[in-house]
């Protein structure tokens with residue numbers, strides 16, 4: 093059975109801030125032809141613009157503040173309970189600035205993806221992929237959507253988009269150019285997942301042809 097015959101895949105989006113990647117997912121899933129639907133937004137911060145975007149789109153959103161829990165593990169255990177409650181099938185980290193606990197990764201293995209603003213494995217493991225690329229002096233950077241594993245930014249890569257680093261770039265101009273590509277590849281990766289077209293083979297992610305077509 094193909095996804096087209098089924099209910100749309102229930103996607104939960106994790107955010108911490110501005111939520112422009114969340115917006116790209118909202119726009120893509122509202123087009124009507126998506127195999128995914130946004131079932132919930134989870135934030136580890138209060139009052140962020142991403143929550144407003146969720147509210148405007150009518151997506152249930154819940155805030156899990158670190159200070160309300162004894163540990164990050166307990167905070168993320170509460171997130172996991174909420175994911176189960178809403179029946180989330182795919183989790184998307186879209187500008188989520190917390191490290192995901194190994195227990196959460198294990199509970200959701202193969203069902204969590206992340207967008208990172210560099211061409212991994214370069215400039216992973218932190219929150220400043222764009223600044224690090226600029227400081228290093230690379231001529232090409234970009235963004236990566238990958239499966240989340242226990243290592244930070246080291247999981248199997250689903251999609252990447254390259255972006256040139258220009259002579260007069262600042263962190264802001266480079267980030268903006270990368271962000272445009274993030275908004276393109278994140279919804280594309282979610283759609284591929286929802287269509288059941290991603291197969292993890294060791295470190296590699298094979299993208300299968302659309303249903304009804306062969307290689």
Ligand code: GRF
Pocket residue numbers: 108109110111112113114186187188207208209271274
């Ligand atoms: C993006 O650059 C994302 O790759 C990084 O944080 C930023 C979040 O932006 N992890 P937004 O909240 O989606 O606008």
